[in-house]
Amino acid sequence: MKRRDHLLSGPATLVVLGTALVVCTLVSFLFGRYPVPFRELCGILGDRFLSLFGGGIDQFWTDAMYAAVWNVRLPRVLMSVLVGACLSAAGAAYQGVFQNPMAAPDVLGASAGAGFGAALAIFFGLSSAKITIAAFGMSLLTVSLVFWVSRRAKGEKTLGLVLAGIMISSLFEAGTSFIKLAADPNNKLPEITYWLMGSLSGAKWSEIQFVFWPMLLGLVPLFALRWRLNVLSMGDDEARSMGVDAGRLRVGVIVAATLVTASSVSVSGMIGWVGLVIPHMVLRICGSDYRWLMPGSMLGGAVFLLIVDNVSRNVTSAGIPIGILTAFVGAPFFLWLITGRRHEE
Amino acid sequence: MSVEVKDLSFSYGEREVLRHVSFTAEAGKFLAILGPNGVGKSTLFRCVLGLLRGYTGSIAVEGRDAAKLSTREMAKLIAYIPQSSHPAFNYSVRDIVLMGTTSGLGAFSTPRREDERRVEDALEKTGIAHLADRCFHRISGGERQLALIARALVQRAPVLMLDEPTASLDFGNQLLVLNRARELAREGYTVIQTTHNPEHSYMFADRILALAGGEVLTEGTPREVLTWDTMRALYGVDVEISSLFGDRVRVCTPESVARGEDTRA
Numbered sequence: 001m002k003r004r005d006h007l008l009s010g011p012a013t014l015v016v017l018g019t020a021l022v023v024c025t026l027v028s029f030l031f032g033r034y035p036v037p038f039r040e041l042c043g044i045l046g047d048r049f050l051s052l053f054g055g056g057i058d059q060f061w062t063d064a065m066y067a068a069v070w071n072v073r074l075p076r077v078l079m080s081v082l083v084g085a086c087l088s089a090a091g092a093a094y095q096g097v098f099q100n101p102m103a104a105p106d107v108l109g110a111s112a113g114a115g116f117g118a119a120l121a122i123f124f125g126l127s128s129a130k131i132t133i134a135a136f137g138m139s140l141l142t143v144s145l146v147f148w149v150s151r152r153a154k155g156e157k158t159l160g161l162v163l164a165g166i167m168i169s170s171l172f173e174a175g176t177s178f179i180k181l182a183a184d185p186n187n188k189l190p191e192i193t194y195w196l197m198g199s200l201s202g203a204k205w206s207e208i209q210f211v212f213w214p215m216l217l218g219l220v221p222l223f224a225l226r227w228r229l230n231v232l233s234m235g236d237d238e239a240r241s242m243g244v245d246a247g248r249l250r251v252g253v254i255v256a257a258t259l260v261t262a263s264s265v266s267v268s269g270m271i272g273w274v275g276l277v278i279p280h281m282v283l284r285i286c287g288s289d290y291r292w293l294m295p296g297s298m299l300g301g302a303v304f305l306l307i308v309d310n311v312s313r314n315v316t317s318a319g320i321p322i323g324i325l326t327a328f329v330g331a332p333f334f335l336w337l338i339t340g341r342r343h344e345e
Numbered sequence: 346m347s348v349e350v351k352d353l354s355f356s357y358g359e360r361e362v363l364r365h366v367s368f369t370a371e372a373g374k375f376l377a378i379l380g381p382n383g384v385g386k387s388t389l390f391r392c393v394l395g396l397l398r399g400y401t402g403s404i405a406v407e408g409r410d411a412a413k414l415s416t417r418e419m420a421k422l423i424a425y426i427p428q429s430s431h432p433a434f435n436y437s438v439r440d441i442v443l444m445g446t447t448s449g450l451g452a453f454s455t456p457r458r459e460d461e462r463r464v465e466d467a468l469e470k471t472g473i474a475h476l477a478d479r480c481f482h483r484i485s486g487g488e489r490q491l492a493l494i495a496r497a498l499v500q501r502a503p504v505l506m507l508d509e510p511t512a513s514l515d516f517g518n519q520l521l522v523l524n525r526a527r528e529l530a531r532e533g534y535t536v537i538q539t540t541h542n543p544e545h546s547y548m549f550a551d552r553i554l555a556l557a558g559g560e561v562l563t564e565g566t567p568r569e570v571l572t573w574d575t576m577r578a579l580y581g582v583d584v585e586i587s588s589l590f591g592d593r594v595r596v597c598t599p600e601s602v603a604r605g606e607d608t609r610a
């Protein structure tokens with residue numbers, strides 16, 4: 001009797017999701033208000049790639065096409081991929097360390113803190129680079145505060161951490177609401193509201209440069225520690241008896257997951273549901289082995305956010321904020337996941 | 346001298362749970378730890394496994410001071426077989442057994458092909474190779490216990506600690522697991538097991554440590570320990586001890602039943 005609680009083997013899942021990512025990335029360049037034919041697209045990307053090695057291709061595309069691909073679409077595509085991968089990986093990591101399938105990347109207050117930081121920066125009329133820095137800094141500060149409070153909590157440690165996260169999140173959300181109340185309703189309030197909805201429009205190379213290293217610094221350990229996450233899910237005592245220092249591992253994974261969440265939220269605003277839905281979807285495809293689930297979640301998150309962002313920027317001329325779309329797609333999809341037929345043994 | 350506990354005391358706050366416990370578990374021997382509920386068996390286990398620190402006295406495993414060993418070094422010396430295991434996710438039996446290889450891996454590595462081969466060997470050895478692809482949640486309690494034993498074997502630690510491995514098993518599975526534990530002792534492992542069943546300890550163990558009120562009541566061969574006095578002191582019950590099959594088996598019967606004072610009509 002073969003176990004059939006998943007659809008594909010681990011490596012097959014990664015191949016499928018990896019292929020989907022490459023296809024979605026290429027397709028993303030083709031869509032947009034300013035059409036760029038496939039041949040020209042390949043030319044521009046090929047030229048930039050060859051220029052790394054001192055080579056190049058003779059220009060047969062217009063400068064406007066170049067600007068659309070290189071300055072607008074590429075940063076946005078890259079940002080979708082990075083943010084999607086980060087939010088999804090963070091979700092998978094939190095679900096592993098808290099052994100709770102409902103844990104999302106914002107469980108420890110990373111999003112609430114970032115929202116507060118951004119609202120504050122917008123309120124004081126800071127530049128967009130400073131808004132990003134304020135969101136990132138406040139996000140890390142909030143999670144540190146949650147840690148600090150939970151150290152003082154009596155009783156079960158993990159529960160204390162989650163409760164502290166919920167309380168401090170709502171504290172910062174109240175702070176954000178207060179800033180919105182005090183903000184100028186003609187220009188600042190809409191900007192804050194729009195930021196909080198989450199959007200990848202206006203993704204810039206400078207923002208990618210800012211978040212790339214913290215994201216990498218978080219994603220690499222999350223990927224490298226994926227086997228230990230399996231062992232940790234047996235419970236702390238058993239994990240320790242198998243040579244895994246459960247407490248240290250949990251803190252390490254939380255720090256890494258917080259870093260990627262804070263980086264993501266600081267450039268994209270609040271994009272919900274990715275961290276919850278994607279790991280569950282990948283789990284259905286390849287099973288709960290983190291050796292495949294973690295990289296699968298990273299790829300799946302990137303594919304998902306790319307697709308949603310394409311819808312966001314192409315379906316309506318105004319561009320629906322992506323945070324609204326992920327909720328529209330994510331919540332029903334999650335309902336389908338939990339009510340859908342399970343593969344019986 | 347595989348596991349040597351000397352003068353071990355432990356308190357949870359004001360409450361003293363273990364008092365001056367000393368014993369030795371030797372390689373190639375099956376030691377059963379017998380005692381009523383709440384006597385400190387689990388605490389003793391957790392101390393020896395390195396899960397509880399802050400005890401007084403000393404614990405030496407394979408001649409090394411347990412207090413100075415890292416989690417990983419400890420896992421290379423002692424493998425733990427819990428009473429029951431509830432992984433948060435749906436793992437196959439093979440996945441669960443593969444986790445035993447972790448102590449031999451670097452912090453950032455995943456199991457190699459050679460580790461996976463050892464898993465197949467362990468599955469064969471414990472007789473559950475046919476269950477390898479089954480979901481761990483969906484096999485019987487006895488099979489789960491065997492899978493956890495296979496995992497402990499993969500861990501390649503010389504000491505095996507089983508926490509009431511037969512507690513929730515049916516009669517057949519109890520005997521299967523106990524037989525397996527005794528065979529492993531014969532192969533040279535140091536087997537330490539807590540149990541609630543004096544008759545089983547008598548049949549399968551080489552030595553019995555009787556714990557009462559956090560102290561060692563007595564320690565010795567099954568014949569020395571399984572007596573009227575010890576049963577009375579451990580459980581507060583008067584029992585008639587019958588020796589069967591040339592004293593290879595001892596049966597404990599409550600005296601009220603043995604004397605026909607049973608109230609059933």
